[in-house]
Amino acid sequence: MSAQPDLLYSEEEEALRAAVRDLLADHCDATAVLARVESGEPHDRALWKNLAETMGLAGLLVPEDQGGQGASHREAAVVCEELGRAVAPLPYLTSAVIATETLLGCAGDEARTLLAALAGGRTVGALAVPLSAGPGQGPGDVRADGGAVSGRVTAVADAAAADVFLVPTPSGLFAVDATADGVTVTPQTSLDRTRPLAAVTFDGAAGRLLTDDAPAAVRRGLRAGAGLLVSEQLGMADWLLAETVRYTRERHQFNRPVGSFQALKHRLAQLWLEVVNTRAVARNAADALATGSDDTDVAVAVAQAFAAPVAVRAAEEALQLHGGIGMTWEHPIHLYLKRAKADAIALGTPGHHRAALAELVDLQAP
Template sequence: MSAQPDLLYSEEEEALRAAVRDLLADHCDPAGVITRTESGAPHDREAWKALADGMGLAGLLVPEERGGQGATHREAAVVLEELGRSVAPVPYLTSAVVATEALLACHADDLLAELASGRRIGALAIALAIALGVAPGGDHRAVRAEGGALHGELTGVADATAADVLLVPADDGGLYAVEAGAVTVTAQVSLDLTRPVAKVVLDGAAARRVGDAAPAVRRALRAGAGLLASEQLGLAEWSLTETVRYLKERKQFNRPVGGFQALKHRLAQLWLEIVNTRAAARNAADALATGSADVDVAVALAQSYAAPVAVHAAEEALQLHAGIGMTWEHPAHLYLKRAKADSIAYGTAGRHREALAELVDLRAP
């Protein structure tokens, strides 16, 4: 029988949270993030350098003997909660989690150490909307390996415009490392302006085989989906906190709007949903960290629940901020767009519910 998961935060995790929150307060204030999305260069390189190089957070999931910090998914989850609270435009999920997890299943410790140090940014070259369980043979086979070079076209690759190296699954079952300069990366229209997607064209790009695609992609997508729930938790918590704060200040009929019973009920319901999301996200992070036999169940459960809650929280924030919430200057739209984009990342909630039903043998009739 599996050990009981520990859903509480340790003192070290709370200290990590405080440090990351302080750093993001300096680098990712709402006005600055909005300005950056308008600049044509949405990724915040300074914030990434501070997180990855200054604090060493890019290598949390990498063992010390392979060039990382030797921490666990629990610590990475805390970082992602704070990144979600700030909708920080940094490639942490895509590089420090998804690409790193793919490399942990391979034999490319030189490249893994570079990603762990933050000196280079990696991206797994599959569409952000690809779900766990879609084995190489679907979209992954869009790339053809021929004589040490890759040919093909991929769309919807998150943070490809920031990546220095792309990890590309190919039709021969291999996972290949390709330098970003050897491919053509074209930004695509993206709902989430803080995590842009791009089209990647490989036209005879020189590639280095680093391992087998199937186990690497499965490991990467499982960790990505499981820890995405922590980002969604942070996003939802910000939405609730800021909405409560605004409703205490906003007055109608000479009394705070937050005192109206109908709004209290909506906020109380949202608070309950967020509490449950925290339990599901922490359970997934703990299962990934401990290698629990129930990790697939924990990840599917977390994404089944967290995705719709994050969208609901962001929608409530925008609506309850009334007219100001509809303006470009207020950051509410960034959170709603991130929540909507996250709701299809690494599989929709419906897809995860289907997987969960199979895992616990409760298939629909």
Template sequence: MTAPAQPPATPDLLYSQDEEDLRSAVRALLADRADAPTVISATESDTPYDPQLWSSLAADIGAAGLLVPEKLGGQGASHREAAVVLEELGRSVAPVPFLTSSVVATETLLALGAEDGPAAALLRELASGARTAVLAVPFATAPAGATALTSLEGTVRGVADAAAADVLLVPTAEGLYAVEASDPGVAVSPLVPLDLTRPLAGVTLTGATGTLLADAGTSAAAVRRGLLAGAGLLASEQLGLAEWCLTETVRYTRERHQFNRPVGSFQSLKHRMAQLWLEVVSARAAARNAADALATGSPDAPLAVAVAQAYCSGVAVHAAEECVQLHGGIGMTWEHPAHLYLKRAKADSIAYGTAGSHRQAVAELAELPAP
């Protein structure tokens, strides 16, 4: 007799006390080291990264090793905790390589399944915060759309955080290579990005040497897993961004007076902010569902990630647009941080796949007619 199928586990969308404690620690650090004037000032340079901020976040708080098992020197936590960190990074648009190094590159290496050898050694270094790595694919690459170079020769454009990386993970037809960014055969050329807090660069390999970490089949699956985690947890960054925009807009419209009344008391503005609040609440549910599915290894994780990205990217853009508009004239100035949030939201909306590509994925995974 065939055993009845078990119903799928109910996702846990709530935050644990440990997650809230982690949030408090990260928020306090960012308030002290990555407030709006500091971030705006940092974007005036080609390399906006603050090494001391990254050291405090990655090593002192231990955020860099959240996804890495304790036996490999990490914290042994999960995607849920990493999502909390990304929510806070979204709230501050801090220029740190957490998403690209501590999530995408780390998840790619974990998917190789090595407990010793060069991949495990690199994981230990990433978990400690001593080094950073990026997956050498365009930032716009969707989880199912990754391509590989034929060999360690050629150019990859639009690689996020490549300028700050110590190691490049390069997918090729032979497999996944770890290439030192300082190798004479590696040239990293900064591009002009829309989002000044997450620089993009072109990576050109000419006679570079690297360490082969895995064969082509294993590498392709690992890259897909890394990009899936990146897309899923990017939704949490978009959630944090949208929450900041809503909170800041409500605060400002309460303080700004016109006709001897707070502008936030005008009915039309109330309706706009109420609608945005509903969108943010829904985005939180979608982002938490994706993080929980990744953390539990749910077979529905690809669907949860696609749903989260299809929805959260639009919410983040809408929240940032409303933030700029409802701040009036000050929202248009370079001195106010609203423009940083709008640029981050627009750049994130095409990162790891557009909302349209994720809707297409939802249709295929749910066996529904494509939109």
């Protein structure tokens, strides 16, 4: 029987939150993010260096004897939550969570060496699967002939920032350097420009075998990614709610704050309830991943099925309740709406997770 989950934040987690929020406030305010997504360099490499190398947060999930911090998914969830609040253009979810967890499912010296590089933040990794791939995703169309990897994967998140790709094939999971001969990264149009997508083509690229059991390692990485993506969605929804409440208190109409109108109070109260419930499912998923609970698959499926629509609704409500200013390009709400929409189909849609949950608890539709 699984232990009772702990949904509260510890003192250490709150201290971590404060440190990450201070860093983002100094280097990743809305103006900076808006300027960066309009530039040719959507990833903030200087901020990544501060977060991953200086603060050591890229290695939270990596044991200390393998070069990491030896923390857990609970701490990583706090970081994801704060990055979501800032819609930070960083490859944290893709490298420090998904790629790292995938490597933790591999054995051998090659995997350990690469894991230590990712933990130190010096190397950025990306799992070469589409962003929409959920836990249980197959190896795709990439093949390996000996150590030569060939094939094409589209919609790979943060591929432009990656130094190494983890490439699942029917022959196993391979590590392929982004600078290797035969590797081409082609940017693709993406709704969320703070997490850009790209097609990655491998044409006989040299690969290093990490494990023969690619499906198990990939499933581990994608499950952790799906579970901690919920914390990112929570961070977005929480910021949107707080920002909208603040704005409706300051915006006056008919000589009254618009937030005093009963119809708006009801809408914001409903959104508050949904955000509180999102916090509960996000913390439950993070705690289940951290403790290795028998109910981890259920916790992740429940959290993903619930959180994605809430984040989208929070962004839509914020956009409407900000009135005309919310529709302007200068206001950051459109960044949150795009991230929420993109996250809603990332790592499995809510429908995918509801179907998975039905199977897990044996409640199949007739």
